[in-house]
Amino acid sequence: MIEVHLYGKLRRFADEQDPRAASVVTIEAASTDSILDIAERIGIPASELGANLFLDGRYASPDASVGEATRLGLFPDDMQLLYKWYFRPQGESAVAD
Amino acid sequence: MERILRIDMTDRTATFEEIPERYARRAGRWLTSSIVHDEVPPECHPLSAENKVVFSPGFLTGTAAPTSSRISVGAKSPLTGTIKEANAGTGWGGRLARLGIRAIIVEGQASGDGWWLIKITSDGAGFEPADTWAGQRLSETYASLFDAHGGRQSVDICAIGSAGEHRMAAAGVCFNDREGRPTRYAGRGGLGAVLGSKRLKAIVVDDSGAQGVQLSDPVLFETGRKKLTEALTSHDITKPKGALNCYGTAVLVNIINEAGALPTRNFREGRFEGASKIAGEAIFAGNKERTGGELYNHACSPGCIIGCSNTWHRPDGSEHTSCIEYESDWALGANCGIDDLDAIGELNLLCNEYGLDTIEIGGALAVAMDGGAASFGDAKRAIELLHEIGRGSPLGRILGNGAVVTGRAFGVERVPHVKGQNMPAYEPRAIKGIGMTYAVSTMGADHTSGYTIAPEILGVSGKLDPADPNKAELARNFQYATAFIDSTGHCLFIAFAILDIASGFEGMVDECNGVLGTKWTPEDVGRIGGEIIALERSFNEKAGFTALDDRLPGFMTREPLPPHNTVWDVPDAEIDKVHG
Numbered sequence: 001m002i003e004v005h006l007y008g009k010l011r012r013f014a015d016e017q018d019p020r021a022a023s024v025v026t027i028e029a030a031s032t033d034s035i036l037d038i039a040e041r042i043g044i045p046a047s048e049l050g051a052n053l054f055l056d057g058r059y060a061s062p063d064a065s066v067g068e069a070t071r072l073g074l075f076p077d078d079m080q081l082l083y084k085w086y087f088r089p090q091g092e093s094a095v096a097d
Numbered sequence: 098m099e100r101i102l103r104i105d106m107t108d109r110t111a112t113f114e115e116i117p118e119r120y121a122r123r124a125g126r127w128l129t130s131s132i133v134h135d136e137v138p139p140e141c142h143p144l145s146a147e148n149k150v151v152f153s154p155g156f157l158t159g160t161a162a163p164t165s166s167r168i169s170v171g172a173k174s175p176l177t178g179t180i181k182e183a184n185a186g187t188g189w190g191g192r193l194a195r196l197g198i199r200a201i202i203v204e205g206q207a208s209g210d211g212w213w214l215i216k217i218t219s220d221g222a223g224f225e226p227a228d229t230w231a232g233q234r235l236s237e238t239y240a241s242l243f244d245a246h247g248g249r250q251s252v253d254i255c256a257i258g259s260a261g262e263h264r265m266a267a268a269g270v271c272f273n274d275r276e277g278r279p280t281r282y283a284g285r286g287g288l289g290a291v292l293g294s295k296r297l298k299a300i301v302v303d304d305s306g307a308q309g310v311q312l313s314d315p316v317l318f319e320t321g322r323k324k325l326t327e328a329l330t331s332h333d334i335t336k337p338k339g340a341l342n343c344y345g346t347a348v349l350v351n352i353i354n355e356a357g358a359l360p361t362r363n364f365r366e367g368r369f370e371g372a373s374k375i376a377g378e379a380i381f382a383g384n385k386e387r388t389g390g391e392l393y394n395h396a397c398s399p400g401c402i403i404g405c406s407n408t409w410h411r412p413d414g415s416e417h418t419s420c421i422e423y424e425s426d427w428a429l430g431a432n433c434g435i436d437d438l439d440a441i442g443e444l445n446l447l448c449n450e451y452g453l454d455t456i457e458i459g460g461a462l463a464v465a466m467d468g469g470a471a472s473f474g475d476a477k478r479a480i481e482l483l484h485e486i487g488r489g490s491p492l493g494r495i496l497g498n499g500a501v502v503t504g505r506a507f508g509v510e511r512v513p514h515v516k517g518q519n520m521p522a523y524e525p526r527a528i529k530g531i532g533m534t535y536a537v538s539t540m541g542a543d544h545t546s547g548y549t550i551a552p553e554i555l556g557v558s559g560k561l562d563p564a565d566p567n568k569a570e571l572a573r574n575f576q577y578a579t580a581f582i583d584s585t586g587h588c589l590f591i592a593f594a595i596l597d598i599a600s601g602f603e604g605m606v607d608e609c610n611g612v613l614g615t616k617w618t619p620e621d622v623g624r625i626g627g628e629i630i631a632l633e634r635s636f637n638e639k640a641g642f643t644a645l646d647d648r649l650p651g652f653m654t655r656e657p658l659p660p661h662n663t664v665w666d667v668p669d670a671e672i673d674k675v676h677g
Contacts, residue, residue: 007351008378019378057357057367057527057660073355078333078340079348081593 002029002066004038008076013042029066036062038072050080099199102222104215106295107146107205111215111222116199122613125155126182126583127629128200129171133180134632136202139639143175143287144264144294146206152193152255152300153201155586159194159310160318162608163326165586166191166398168255168272173640174286176266176457176499177517177541180636183283186398186588187272189253192304193217194586207296212262214299216246219306227298232259234450235271235279238299246301249277256299258452261289263489265497266517267457268293271449274397274406280419281397284454285518286540287499310612318611321604325591328601329402332594338393341405341590344377345394346423349522350431351376357660358527359427360520362434362473363463364513367524367658371436375426380407383438388414403590409442418446424544427522428459433466434473443480451487453497458486460500460519468507511652516541516642525649526658526665533667534575536647537675539633545589546576573675577626584629585609634676644673 006014006023014023025042035053036046039062046062052075053060055067066072100113101120123131129151141147150172157165168190174181193201196219207213214227230238235258246252253273260268268289269282292298312318329335340348353359354372361369373379384392387410397406397420408419421442429435429444448455462479465471471478485493495506500519504512513520518541525532531544538546582589587605595602606617617625653665 005355007355019376019382020374022373052352052355054355057355059356075352075355078343079352081334081340081349081352 001026002038002069003071004042005071005073007074008079010044010048010074010076013044031065031067033066034063035060035066035072035074038066039074044074048076050075050077052080099197102198102201102217104201104203104222104297105205106203106207106213106297109207109213109224111224113221120199122615124199124584125153125158125167125169125586126171126184126580127625128153128584129169129182130180130629130633130636132200132202133171133173134636136204137173137636139173139636140641141173143173143178143291146204146295148173148291148294150203150288150291150295150297151200152190152203153199154190154194155584156609156612158586159191160312160608160612161400162318162322162587163329164401164403164588164591166400167583167586167588168193168283169583170270170283170288172286172288172291173636174266174288174518174540175264175290176285176287178640179516179540179642180633180640181286181288181540182583182633183270183285183288184583185270185272185281185283186274186401187253187281188275188399189255189272189302190586191399192253192302192307195304195307195309196302197308201300203292203295203297206294209296212296212298214242214301215297216301216303218303230256230298231262234258235452236450239273239277239279242299242301243277246303249273251305252301252303254279254299254301256452257289257292257297258450259487259489260452260497261293262298263494263497264290264293265453265486265494266290266502267454267461267497267499268452269454271452274419275395275399278419280449282449282454285456285543287454289452312612313614314611316611317607321607321609321611324600324604324607325595326402326604328594328598328604329591332597332601334593335403335590337402337404341403341593342394344381345405345407345420347375347377347380347407347421347426349377349423350426351378353523354431356527357658358524359431360513360522360524361431363432363467363511364520364524364653364658365511365656366660367527368660369431369434369436371434372431374436375430375438375441377407377423379438380409380421384408384410387412401588403588405590409438409445411439417442418449421445422455424522425455425459428456429462429479432459432463432522433476433479435476435479436474437476440476440480444476444483447480447483447487451483453486456521457499457519458483458496460513461496461498461503464500464503464509464512465496465507467511468504468509470507511650511656513650513653514542515649516646518542524658526653526663527661529665529667532649532665533672533675536649536667536672537573538576539630539637546579574623576630577623580626580629581622584625630676644669647672647675
């Protein structure tokens with residue numbers, strides 16, 4: 001199981017949608033699942049995902065495998081401040097710079 | 098013709114001087130740091146008559162370049178003892194630029210107990226007694242000064258609050274925003290205390306009859322302006338109703354919290370359980386409930402097309418404070434364990450009223466809480482402590498002199514600072530690149546000295562993993578590019594768009610060439626930034642700073658930070674390679 005914390009417009013995929021609370025979806029995940037796999041299972045269009053994706057607090061690319069992570073944080077495309085410009089995410093191979 | 102205005106507070110004279118040839122192409126941070134380097138004795142006491150406060154609008158300030166209304170303020174810092182440049186978005190600098198004033202140098206020290214105001218117009222500069230406004234809240238001071246000087250449309254105002262009058266090292270220099278609110282700060286490093294030491298309370302600028310900024314090549318300038326405008330208005334972060342316009346910089350609260358890098362309860366943890374309650378999304382939702390409509394952010398200064406400045410509203414819908422920036426939200430919120438936006442709003446308001454740097458004060462409060470002066474999360478006590486600072490009580494003076502002085506007074510080792518300046522809202526144990534920036538910044542721990550500038554611009558190969566300690570080139574090049582942008586008058590937030598949209602970056606360089614008549618290329622951005630940093634480091638070396646000062650505090654090498662449970666482990670040799 002992995003806890004998926006959703007922010008901004010992605011909160012609509014959680015039961016709790018108040019932005020002042022935690023919008024969390026708990027979902028089954030295999031270690032080989034990618035972030036995109038998980039997002040797709042929740043119903044989030046890939047086009048709405050921004051670059052700020054965090055696996056157990058580590059900046060990750062959409063095709064990174066979730067491995068043993070227990071927490072996934074997903075921010076939408078209109079909330080991608082900072083990380084994209086500073087850092088190379090885990091599993092970046094399929095991500096264009 | 099552009100000139101420098103030299104103000105001697107000792108004998109209260111104001112003299113216009115020609116710009117020396119060596120400064121002919123310098124403005125903003127480049128010019129403030131050049132003048133401080135050339136004229137201020139590095140070993141002087143920051144509150145002595147030998148120190149000077151230098152104001153300079155950027156190359157583009159006062160022109161039609163988008164989001165270019167920054168004013169740089171420089172001096173030797175009473176907080177750090179280093180050179181300092183802090184900048185703010187306001188119409189004040191544009192008025193100076195249109196009057197043809199490239200810089201103001203405030204030197205000397207007035208004797209006696211009186212306070213002074215300087216009024217600058219197209220006829221020159223004059224002194225007026227300012228005792229009337231001493232000790233007031235800045236909202237009262239600004240309202241009164243606008244009334245006395247022809248109203249908001251006629252003038253913009255720079256002033257210090259009671260913290261500056263008390264020469265506290267956390268005192269900022271306040272400017273008004275576009276609506277006249279006294280809320281835009283050259284906040285860090287205690288520059289307000291340096292003005293206080295000279296007994297200069299305020300500078301009022303009226304640019305009626307000014308000739309405006311002369312353009313060397315208006316066609317090239319216009320080409321650049323259009324390219325940059327197109328980039329800013331099309332990019333997801335900077336466009337209307339984009340991330341900054343919608344959520345403000347406080348959008349970062351949830352992002353940095355999710356990354357486990359949001360310093361919480363005086364840098365004891367990297368995640369705050371109350372983050373969602375204080376983040377940009379919560380501000381947007383709270384305002385919507387209280388005002389009955391979606392409230393998008395506003396421009397802090399004329400010509401800004403990003404518009405990231407927010408307001409926070411009371412339950413009855415009236416405006417409580419502006420602006421709750423990410424750093425202020427964090428410093429007065431998560432770092433103090435406070436998850437109540439109304440309390441954060443009140444603390445933010447009081448910092449603005451008393452003329453304080455929100456980051457340093459949030460840091461000092463958190464250190465005081467760590468030392469037992471209050472419990473983490475005790476917002477009521479935090480507000481009382483802010484009033485102590487405003488009154489200048491003995492306890493208030495300890496807090497108002499920043500986190501290091503507070504740590505000494507309360508016997509606290511855990512003081513997250515570099516060179517005496519409290520760290521801002523990014524935990525270096527979780528984001529080691531920012532730790533490198535803190536370590537080697539010429540101004541102590543400062544996020545804006547290397548903020549969001551991609552290494553690709555300056556030809557560095559590839560991005561780095563956040564946990565990778567090999568950050569030397571990254572930190573150096575971030576600082577060079579930032580120093581250049583700080584000299585243009587542009588807000589650093591243009592970086593988001595110009596990093597993704599090459600024509601926007603070219604547009605910024607075209608604008609500069611269009612104003613100055615230079616032939617700069619994008620490669621010159623790094624070269625010029627490097628020159629600025631070299632000047633600043635030269636000042637600091639003469640002031641006695643060495644590589645041993647480029648270090649993070651020891652507790653960070655020993656205390657693992659949850660949730661990543663990492664320590665600061667970047668080798669000293671790697672830090673020293675940045676400018677080595």
